[in-house]
Amino acid sequence: xxxxxxxxxxxxxxxxxxxxxxxxxxxxxxxxxxxxxxxxxxxxxxxxxxxxxxxxxxxxxxxxxxxxxxxxxxxxxxxxxxxxxxxxxxxxxxxxxxxxxxxxxxxxxxxxxxx
Amino acid sequence: xxxxxxxxxxxxxxxxxxxxxxxxxxxxxxxxxxxxxxxxxxxxxxxxxxxxxxxxxxxxxxxxxxxxxxxxxxxxxxxxxxxxxxxxxxxxxxxxxxxxxxxxxxxxxxxxxxxx
Numbered sequence: 001x002x003x004x005x006x007x008x009x010x011x012x013x014x015x016x017x018x019x020x021x022x023x024x025x026x027x028x029x030x031x032x033x034x035x036x037x038x039x040x041x042x043x044x045x046x047x048x049x050x051x052x053x054x055x056x057x058x059x060x061x062x063x064x065x066x067x068x069x070x071x072x073x074x075x076x077x078x079x080x081x082x083x084x085x086x087x088x089x090x091x092x093x094x095x096x097x098x099x100x101x102x103x104x105x106x107x108x109x110x111x112x113x114x115x
Numbered sequence: 116x117x118x119x120x121x122x123x124x125x126x127x128x129x130x131x132x133x134x135x136x137x138x139x140x141x142x143x144x145x146x147x148x149x150x151x152x153x154x155x156x157x158x159x160x161x162x163x164x165x166x167x168x169x170x171x172x173x174x175x176x177x178x179x180x181x182x183x184x185x186x187x188x189x190x191x192x193x194x195x196x197x198x199x200x201x202x203x204x205x206x207x208x209x210x211x212x213x214x215x216x217x218x219x220x221x222x223x224x225x226x227x228x229x230x231x
Contacts, residue, residue, distance in 0.1 A: 004158070031217055040124070042205060042221035043159075050217075058218065090158055096217070104219070106151075106158030 001026050004107035006091050012113045013081040021076040021110050023091030029105075030096035032074040036060065036087040037109075043090065049074055050096050081114045088112070117142045117208050121222035129230045134178075134193040136225050138206030141187065148189040149207040149219065150180055159205065165189065176200070201229045 007022045025032065033048035035058075045058030049068040063085060065077040074093075078085060089110045094102040122137040140146060147166050151159040163174025170182040176199075180191045189206060206222040 033217070035221075040223055042119075042223045043207075043219075044221070045218055048217060059220075092159075094217070103161050103164075104159075104217075106160070108156075108158045 003027065004091055004093055004105050006089075006107040006110050008110060009108070010111045010113075012115065013078075014115050015082060017081050018077070018079050019081065021078075021089055021091075021112070023074045023076065023107060024072050025074075025091075025093040025105070026072065027093065027105065028071060029093035030071065031102075031104075032068070032091065032093045033058070033104075034064070034066065034074070034076045035090045035092065036085075037090060038087050046076065046089075078112075081112075083114045086112060086114045117146060117210060117220045119206050119208050119220055119222035121204075121206050121225050123225055124223065125226045125228065127228040127230055128196045130198055131195050134191070134196045134200065134227065136191040136204050136206075136227065138180075138189045138191065138222060139187055140189065140206075140208045142208060142210065144210060145184070146208040146210060148180075148182060149209070150174065150178070150189075150191050151205045151207060151221075152176075153203045153205065153224075155202070162191070162204075196227075196229050198229050198231065201227055203227070 004025045030051045034046040035043040047066040049055045091107040092104045094104040118141045120139045149164045150162040165182045173179045207219040
Protein backbone atom coordinates (compact mmCIF):
# COMPACT_ATOMS: atom_id res chain seq x y z
CA UNK A 1 0.00 0.00 0.00
CA UNK A 2 1.16 3.51 -0.80
CA UNK A 3 -0.97 4.88 2.05
CA UNK A 4 -1.94 8.53 1.69
CA UNK A 5 -0.26 10.37 -1.15
CA UNK A 6 -0.29 14.10 -1.84
CA UNK A 7 0.76 16.08 -4.87
CA UNK A 8 2.47 18.40 -5.43
CA UNK A 9 5.03 18.49 -2.61
CA UNK A 10 5.67 22.18 -3.10
CA UNK A 11 3.90 24.92 -5.04
CA UNK A 12 4.32 28.63 -5.53
CA UNK A 13 1.28 30.64 -6.60
CA UNK A 14 0.58 34.25 -7.31
CA UNK A 15 -2.30 35.97 -5.60
CA UNK A 16 -5.54 35.25 -7.45
CA UNK A 17 -4.37 32.06 -9.12
CA UNK A 18 -6.28 28.84 -8.64
CA UNK A 19 -4.99 25.37 -8.04
CA UNK A 20 -5.95 21.92 -6.81
CA UNK A 21 -4.08 19.99 -4.17
CA UNK A 22 -4.41 16.28 -4.78
CA UNK A 23 -4.90 13.62 -2.14
CA UNK A 24 -5.34 9.91 -2.71
CA UNK A 25 -5.44 6.86 -0.48
CA UNK A 26 -5.43 3.18 -1.35
CA UNK A 27 -6.69 1.80 1.96
CA UNK A 28 -10.40 2.01 1.10
CA UNK A 29 -10.94 4.48 3.94
CA UNK A 30 -14.30 6.20 4.12
CA UNK A 31 -13.14 9.21 6.11
CA UNK A 32 -10.81 11.78 4.58
CA UNK A 33 -9.88 15.25 5.71
CA UNK A 34 -7.73 18.27 4.97
CA UNK A 35 -5.76 20.24 7.56
CA UNK A 36 -3.54 23.25 7.30
CA UNK A 37 -0.52 23.69 9.53
CA UNK A 38 0.73 27.14 10.42
CA UNK A 39 3.56 28.07 12.78
CA UNK A 40 2.39 28.37 16.37
CA UNK A 41 -1.15 27.26 15.50
CA UNK A 42 -0.96 23.50 15.17
CA UNK A 43 -3.21 21.85 12.61
CA UNK A 44 -6.65 23.16 11.78
CA UNK A 45 -9.37 21.23 9.99
CA UNK A 46 -10.45 22.70 6.65
CA UNK A 47 -12.92 20.19 5.20
CA UNK A 48 -13.74 16.57 5.71
CA UNK A 49 -15.68 13.74 4.11
CA UNK A 50 -17.25 10.59 5.53
CA UNK A 51 -17.71 8.95 2.16
CA UNK A 52 -18.08 9.49 -1.56
CA UNK A 53 -20.50 12.30 -2.29
CA UNK A 54 -20.47 13.61 1.30
CA UNK A 55 -18.40 16.57 2.45
CA UNK A 56 -18.61 19.05 5.29
CA UNK A 57 -16.81 22.09 6.60
CA UNK A 58 -14.24 22.10 9.33
CA UNK A 59 -12.86 24.95 11.40
CA UNK A 60 -11.35 27.07 8.59
CA UNK A 61 -13.21 26.35 5.31
CA UNK A 62 -13.25 29.82 3.75
CA UNK A 63 -11.40 30.04 0.45
CA UNK A 64 -11.35 26.29 -0.10
CA UNK A 65 -13.62 23.86 -1.95
CA UNK A 66 -13.67 20.09 -1.88
CA UNK A 67 -15.49 17.25 -3.58
CA UNK A 68 -15.47 13.50 -3.11
CA UNK A 69 -16.47 11.66 -6.24
CA UNK A 70 -14.60 8.46 -5.36
CA UNK A 71 -13.55 6.77 -2.15
CA UNK A 72 -9.89 7.11 -3.09
CA UNK A 73 -9.58 10.80 -3.95
CA UNK A 74 -10.26 13.99 -2.03
CA UNK A 75 -8.92 17.07 -3.85
CA UNK A 76 -8.73 20.50 -2.23
CA UNK A 77 -9.30 23.50 -4.49
CA UNK A 78 -8.15 27.04 -3.96
CA UNK A 79 -10.28 29.18 -6.26
CA UNK A 80 -8.40 32.46 -5.81
CA UNK A 81 -5.24 32.10 -3.78
CA UNK A 82 -4.38 34.67 -1.12
CA UNK A 83 -1.14 35.16 0.85
CA UNK A 84 -3.03 34.09 3.99
CA UNK A 85 -3.30 30.64 2.45
CA UNK A 86 0.46 30.16 2.57
CA UNK A 87 0.74 27.07 4.70
CA UNK A 88 1.52 23.37 4.79
CA UNK A 89 -1.49 21.26 3.87
CA UNK A 90 -2.01 17.74 5.15
CA UNK A 91 -4.51 15.18 3.98
CA UNK A 92 -5.56 12.36 6.29
CA UNK A 93 -7.74 9.27 6.06
CA UNK A 94 -9.17 6.62 8.34
CA UNK A 95 -11.86 3.99 8.40
CA UNK A 96 -15.16 5.46 9.48
CA UNK A 97 -17.16 3.50 11.97
CA UNK A 98 -19.43 6.19 13.35
CA UNK A 99 -17.91 6.61 16.77
CA UNK A 100 -15.22 3.99 17.09
CA UNK A 101 -11.75 5.43 17.31
CA UNK A 102 -9.72 4.51 14.28
CA UNK A 103 -6.18 5.59 13.51
CA UNK A 104 -5.87 8.50 11.10
CA UNK A 105 -3.14 8.22 8.49
CA UNK A 106 -1.55 11.44 7.29
CA UNK A 107 0.03 12.21 3.97
CA UNK A 108 3.49 13.83 3.68
CA UNK A 109 2.06 17.30 3.09
CA UNK A 110 2.02 19.99 0.42
CA UNK A 111 3.91 23.19 1.08
CA UNK A 112 2.15 26.15 -0.55
CA UNK A 113 3.56 29.64 -0.92
CA UNK A 114 1.28 32.39 -2.20
CA UNK A 115 3.04 35.55 -3.30
CA UNK B 116 -16.05 23.66 22.14
CA UNK B 117 -12.88 21.77 22.72
CA UNK B 118 -9.39 23.13 23.08
CA UNK B 119 -5.92 21.82 23.73
CA UNK B 120 -3.04 23.59 25.43
CA UNK B 121 0.51 22.36 25.12
CA UNK B 122 2.80 24.00 27.63
CA UNK B 123 6.19 24.77 26.15
CA UNK B 124 6.62 25.21 22.42
CA UNK B 125 10.21 23.98 22.74
CA UNK B 126 11.58 21.37 25.13
CA UNK B 127 15.21 20.24 25.32
CA UNK B 128 16.38 17.17 27.21
CA UNK B 129 19.65 15.32 27.38
CA UNK B 130 19.97 11.92 25.78
CA UNK B 131 18.95 9.34 28.38
CA UNK B 132 16.92 11.80 30.44
CA UNK B 133 13.20 11.75 31.10
CA UNK B 134 10.96 13.25 28.43
CA UNK B 135 7.85 15.05 29.69
CA UNK B 136 5.59 16.89 27.26
CA UNK B 137 2.56 18.55 28.76
CA UNK B 138 -0.98 18.64 27.39
CA UNK B 139 -4.11 20.02 29.00
CA UNK B 140 -7.52 19.97 27.40
CA UNK B 141 -10.86 21.61 27.75
CA UNK B 142 -13.97 19.67 26.84
CA UNK B 143 -17.59 19.56 27.95
CA UNK B 144 -17.62 15.77 27.70
CA UNK B 145 -14.95 13.16 28.38
CA UNK B 146 -12.90 13.36 25.21
CA UNK B 147 -10.80 11.04 23.18
CA UNK B 148 -7.14 12.06 23.43
CA UNK B 149 -4.23 11.54 21.08
CA UNK B 150 -0.54 12.21 20.74
CA UNK B 151 0.97 12.52 17.29
CA UNK B 152 4.62 12.90 16.28
CA UNK B 153 5.91 14.74 13.22
CA UNK B 154 9.43 14.18 12.01
CA UNK B 155 11.00 16.83 9.78
CA UNK B 156 9.34 17.14 6.37
CA UNK B 157 6.94 14.30 7.10
CA UNK B 158 3.28 13.87 7.96
CA UNK B 159 1.92 13.10 11.40
CA UNK B 160 2.13 9.65 12.91
CA UNK B 161 -0.02 8.41 15.78
CA UNK B 162 1.96 7.70 18.96
CA UNK B 163 -0.89 6.68 21.22
CA UNK B 164 -4.53 7.32 22.02
CA UNK B 165 -6.90 7.21 24.96
CA UNK B 166 -10.54 6.38 24.48
CA UNK B 167 -11.90 4.57 27.52
CA UNK B 168 -10.66 2.15 30.14
CA UNK B 169 -7.16 2.14 31.55
CA UNK B 170 -5.91 5.67 32.03
CA UNK B 171 -2.26 4.83 31.41
CA UNK B 172 -1.76 4.32 27.72
CA UNK B 173 1.35 2.88 26.12
CA UNK B 174 2.33 3.82 22.61
CA UNK B 175 5.07 3.24 20.12
CA UNK B 176 8.76 3.99 20.61
CA UNK B 177 8.54 3.66 24.41
CA UNK B 178 6.18 6.58 24.95
CA UNK B 179 3.25 6.54 27.32
CA UNK B 180 0.63 9.00 28.53
CA UNK B 181 -1.73 9.13 31.46
CA UNK B 182 -5.24 10.52 31.31
CA UNK B 183 -6.00 12.46 34.49
CA UNK B 184 -9.58 13.62 34.45
CA UNK B 185 -9.29 15.66 37.64
CA UNK B 186 -6.39 17.63 36.14
CA UNK B 187 -7.77 17.61 32.56
CA UNK B 188 -4.32 16.48 31.46
CA UNK B 189 -2.79 13.95 29.13
CA UNK B 190 0.97 14.39 29.51
CA UNK B 191 3.36 12.37 27.35
CA UNK B 192 6.41 10.73 28.91
CA UNK B 193 9.34 8.55 27.99
CA UNK B 194 11.80 7.35 30.64
CA UNK B 195 14.95 7.70 28.55
CA UNK B 196 15.28 10.04 25.58
CA UNK B 197 16.96 8.90 22.40
CA UNK B 198 18.38 11.05 19.66
CA UNK B 199 15.76 9.66 17.28
CA UNK B 200 13.00 11.20 19.46
CA UNK B 201 13.81 14.67 18.16
CA UNK B 202 10.62 15.79 16.45
CA UNK B 203 7.51 17.88 16.94
CA UNK B 204 4.77 16.44 19.09
CA UNK B 205 1.09 17.30 18.92
CA UNK B 206 -1.63 16.61 21.43
CA UNK B 207 -5.14 16.35 19.99
CA UNK B 208 -8.67 15.84 21.24
CA UNK B 209 -11.91 14.72 19.65
CA UNK B 210 -15.48 14.71 20.83
CA UNK B 211 -16.84 11.16 21.16
CA UNK B 212 -20.36 12.46 20.74
CA UNK B 213 -19.59 14.13 17.42
CA UNK B 214 -17.52 11.27 16.08
CA UNK B 215 -14.68 8.90 16.89
CA UNK B 216 -11.31 10.21 15.88
CA UNK B 217 -12.58 12.55 13.26
CA UNK B 218 -12.55 16.33 13.48
CA UNK B 219 -9.49 16.47 15.68
CA UNK B 220 -8.61 19.64 17.55
CA UNK B 221 -4.84 19.96 17.79
CA UNK B 222 -2.59 21.77 20.19
CA UNK B 223 0.07 24.11 18.88
CA UNK B 224 2.82 21.53 19.17
CA UNK B 225 6.01 21.04 21.18
CA UNK B 226 9.35 20.76 19.44
CA UNK B 227 11.55 18.26 21.27
CA UNK B 228 15.31 18.63 20.99
CA UNK B 229 17.65 15.96 22.31
CA UNK B 230 21.03 17.11 23.57
CA UNK B 231 23.84 14.58 23.04
